[in-house]
Amino acid sequence: MLKGTPFHSKTSALCQSHEWQRWSGYLTAASYELHHEWEYHAIRGSTAMIDISPLYKYRITGPDAERLLNRVVTRDVSKCAVNQVFYTPWCDEAGKVIDDGTLQRFSEQDFRLTAAGPNLHWLCENAYGMDVSIEDESAQVAALALQGPTSREVLKQVTDANLDRLGYFRMTCANVGDIPITISRTGFTGDLGYELWLNPEHAESLWDKLMDVGQIYGLRPVGMYALGLARIEAGLILTAVDYISSHHALIESQTSSPFELGLGWAVSLGKGNFVGRKALMAEKQRGPTWHFVGLELDWPSLERLYEAIGMAPQAPHIAWGTSVPLYDGRKQVGYATSGCYSPILKKYIGLATVEADYSRLGTQMMMEVTVNHQRKQAPVRVVKTPFFDPERKRI
Amino acid sequence: MTRKYDAIIIGGGHNGLTAAAYLARAGKEVLVLERRHVLGGAAVTEEIYPGFRYTVCSYVVSMLRPEIIRELDLPRHGLEIVPEECLFTPLPDGDRLILWADRDATRREIKRHSAKDAESYERFGQLMYHMALAVKPILSMVPPDPTSLSPRDLSQLLKLGGHFSSLSEKQFYALTKLMTMSVTDLLEEWFESEALKAALSASGIIGSFVGPRSPGSAYVLLHHYLGEVDGATSAWGFPKGGTGAVSNAIACAAREHGAEIRTEAPVEQVIVKNGRAVGVALESGEEIQASVVISGLDPKLTFLKLVDTNQLPTDFVESIRNFKIRGSSGKVNLALSGLPNFTCMPGPGPHLRGSTSIGPTVDYLEQAYDDAKYGCFSKKPWLGVVLPTVFDPSMAPPGQHVMSIFVQYAPYNLERGWNDAQREAFGDAVIDALAEYAPNIRDIILHRQVLTPWDMEQSIGLTEGNIFHGELALHQLFFLRPTAEWANYRTPIDNYYQCGSGTHPGGGITGAPGRLAALEILKDGI
Numbered sequence: 001m002l003k004g005t006p007f008h009s010k011t012s013a014l015c016q017s018h019e020w021q022r023w024s025g026y027l028t029a030a031s032y033e034l035h036h037e038w039e040y041h042a043i044r045g046s047t048a049m050i051d052i053s054p055l056y057k058y059r060i061t062g063p064d065a066e067r068l069l070n071r072v073v074t075r076d077v078s079k080c081a082v083n084q085v086f087y088t089p090w091c092d093e094a095g096k097v098i099d100d101g102t103l104q105r106f107s108e109q110d111f112r113l114t115a116a117g118p119n120l121h122w123l124c125e126n127a128y129g130m131d132v133s134i135e136d137e138s139a140q141v142a143a144l145a146l147q148g149p150t151s152r153e154v155l156k157q158v159t160d161a162n163l164d165r166l167g168y169f170r171m172t173c174a175n176v177g178d179i180p181i182t183i184s185r186t187g188f189t190g191d192l193g194y195e196l197w198l199n200p201e202h203a204e205s206l207w208d209k210l211m212d213v214g215q216i217y218g219l220r221p222v223g224m225y226a227l228g229l230a231r232i233e234a235g236l237i238l239t240a241v242d243y244i245s246s247h248h249a250l251i252e253s254q255t256s257s258p259f260e261l262g263l264g265w266a267v268s269l270g271k272g273n274f275v276g277r278k279a280l281m282a283e284k285q286r287g288p289t290w291h292f293v294g295l296e297l298d299w300p301s302l303e304r305l306y307e308a309i310g311m312a313p314q315a316p317h318i319a320w321g322t323s324v325p326l327y328d329g330r331k332q333v334g335y336a337t338s339g340c341y342s343p344i345l346k347k348y349i350g351l352a353t354v355e356a357d358y359s360r361l362g363t364q365m366m367m368e369v370t371v372n373h374q375r376k377q378a379p380v381r382v383v384k385t386p387f388f389d390p391e392r393k394r395i
Numbered sequence: 396m397t398r399k400y401d402a403i404i405i406g407g408g409h410n411g412l413t414a415a416a417y418l419a420r421a422g423k424e425v426l427v428l429e430r431r432h433v434l435g436g437a438a439v440t441e442e443i444y445p446g447f448r449y450t451v452c453s454y455v456v457s458m459l460r461p462e463i464i465r466e467l468d469l470p471r472h473g474l475e476i477v478p479e480e481c482l483f484t485p486l487p488d489g490d491r492l493i494l495w496a497d498r499d500a501t502r503r504e505i506k507r508h509s510a511k512d513a514e515s516y517e518r519f520g521q522l523m524y525h526m527a528l529a530v531k532p533i534l535s536m537v538p539p540d541p542t543s544l545s546p547r548d549l550s551q552l553l554k555l556g557g558h559f560s561s562l563s564e565k566q567f568y569a570l571t572k573l574m575t576m577s578v579t580d581l582l583e584e585w586f587e588s589e590a591l592k593a594a595l596s597a598s599g600i601i602g603s604f605v606g607p608r609s610p611g612s613a614y615v616l617l618h619h620y621l622g623e624v625d626g627a628t629s630a631w632g633f634p635k636g637g638t639g640a641v642s643n644a645i646a647c648a649a650r651e652h653g654a655e656i657r658t659e660a661p662v663e664q665v666i667v668k669n670g671r672a673v674g675v676a677l678e679s680g681e682e683i684q685a686s687v688v689i690s691g692l693d694p695k696l697t698f699l700k701l702v703d704t705n706q707l708p709t710d711f712v713e714s715i716r717n718f719k720i721r722g723s724s725g726k727v728n729l730a731l732s733g734l735p736n737f738t739c740m741p742g743p744g745p746h747l748r749g750s751t752s753i754g755p756t757v758d759y760l761e762q763a764y765d766d767a768k769y770g771c772f773s774k775k776p777w778l779g780v781v782l783p784t785v786f787d788p789s790m791a792p793p794g795q796h797v798m799s800i801f802v803q804y805a806p807y808n809l810e811r812g813w814n815d816a817q818r819e820a821f822g823d824a825v826i827d828a829l830a831e832y833a834p835n836i837r838d839i840i841l842h843r844q845v846l847t848p849w850d851m852e853q854s855i856g857l858t859e860g861n862i863f864h865g866e867l868a869l870h871q872l873f874f875l876r877p878t879a880e881w882a883n884y885r886t887p888i889d890n891y892y893q894c895g896s897g898t899h900p901g902g903g904i905t906g907a908p909g910r911l912a913a914l915e916i917l918k919d920g921i
Contacts, residue, residue, distance in 0.1 A: 033745070034495075034497040034499070034500060035496065035497055037478055037496070038477070038478075038480060038745075038748065038786075041475075041477045041478075041786065044475060045475060045477060045635055045786060045787060046786075046787075046788055149789070150788055150789070153793070215743075216788065216793040216794035217788050217793060218785075218786070218787075218788040299461070299465065300462070310525075310528070310561065311528075312524070312527075312528055312531075344470050344475050345470045346461050346464040346465060346470065347465060388470065
């Protein structure tokens, strides 16, 4: 039986489409309206309110909290200041990614790690002999993302926090009326935005308050379809879609290292020992086999394929997340894992894993496309990610 | 004389800017000269009333060519287009008709008016899909001259012929009808519901001095469906920041490629020596040399004002003089303290996220035209209303709104001439027409800007206030736009080119004339 999130009474009343998706055993709205186009534009044009409560959350406290986390994740946690947030992957001993998420630092000895999947056991295993407490607070913390260019204005109306001084990937504790919340300037959309963390008992009243004050700023509840487009535009990876957790992989070739996922920047080999370091050192030396890249499909070519059968081109307005082969001639050189037609860029974009030789910007290859039941190929070229990267995200 | 440019573009409207961007992208040294202090021509956003940004003239992006968005990377320069959610037509009996973006919702809505029409609407949509597909390639094509035997024209004509021969017989006949019939006659073949016929007829009269029962008006309806064929690329809708944001994005792209853009630099005349354009003279007396000069202004200004007509063939001058450019529409922009409250759909809601059409019956539209035929503005005008702040709250203070009202008909040649009193009377007629359906409108108006065709001519330089730089009538389209033999962006004066909406494929924010002109100029080699 799927569960509702702490916001369920609110989200279910608004979900006109009755389209739901499952996320870690919870129900989340795929779209609230009959189609998700306007929800998408709320992310890019005003404010989107997205229920992200199903994320796994772990509270890690105690004298050895930093030590434990530095052992587990690939980034150097000692460099994470109080009230700073780190995005980081974490690996197994083979240097293959188990999961990725954000690490919030409340104080010297107090952290919250968010994750896509369950990681309690893994954290506990690694805490052997350490003076640290690990609590799975997934059900005790509700989470709500406010994303979009007017999100700061909306939040300013309801909190006492100094949001003008809250930098990108920083966090602060604040009050909304008498509701205590944590605000982190983070998100999965690649836009200006915040994520709010709170006790579930206040979830409904926070929702109501934001809906109320947000109305004049164009705030609207936004579901997973719209989020799915925004996260591809932001070039952000999604576990179980763009990569398989090494804990779930059935065979070795299904696993990926951080270098193969474009997360080399988040691997701090110099910080001392951590899980996977040895393997990652070796991989760094020989260079990764696979590279994670952004793709742009040559639209006129797709248009011609459709024109040949008397149709207007069709584009994926809902993101796909299946494996699609990429070819150079007859040789398969990689696979795309997600793709969509970007409503703001007017481009068909995708994320892919390709052989190292095919990862340079501008490299051309062919992607399989299905045109009215027929398997065809259309040219794609490697481009920079994020595909969409507005200045307001950081300033 | 100062330095010499490869190309000077007269007029910083969206087509002039597009041409500039493409020429600069090809490595040319380009200078754009705009008379006003803002760029965009009729695609401008201006803060006319403090805190409220009006999308002053044009208000919707219709068919901005997706290739331009991609090739100039406009989203990186700030372009964002939000699709229309619906077409909302309030009706006098307290009912309404809403054509939604969602198919099921639309079918259910039409069914309340006519069960038969609900089905016909889908079949009609399918036919129009094929019609639009047939016409669409023409938008990105330099018009070939059908009388020419040059290999280039012939190959283009052949391509076109091949394209049309791919239509089924049924589709071909339908296309012929579409090109010749009145929009109402066409719709009457399909539908019985008055509300539906009125809602769709309104798309047939936009920007033209014709009524819904005038032959040729059906073609304009096709433009709407062209937007749908582009639907995959969602290029039809409201630009965030108003249509000025489109112009600014194109200008940014042009500048990034190295184009120089000067505002408040009105051009007095194109300098022609020995039948060749060699530069321009500004009103300030400054003269600037260039290898080619390109006019983004309408054909009347391009040929009858910017150059000495002595330089042009007599029959050419005659055909430009005959070019129909009668302004027929006005614009009212409002700053509102709240949202309009429609009697038939009280309160806020998704019905406000699209266009609202005040024009409940075909007779209403035709009568509005009747007034204009005899030199009056419509006593009960057709209104195309949008609320840009609903999709872009930043255009007004929080909780307040701007409303853009496109009004038809307002003839340029008003019987007693336009003056301040007439303008306000026209504005009053617009508010009266709207208040019949949204009675609270008068209480929430903070500021009102009324633009008549005369104002548009004065402020933006649109001859007779025609928003399309010349009517989109069949005899003024494709290889006849602006006139036979000169539809390929060239002119009888060497090195003098045209790139405005008066050239193929015409008006609306498509950018296509600017792009096609630039590509032709590059072919000529500068």
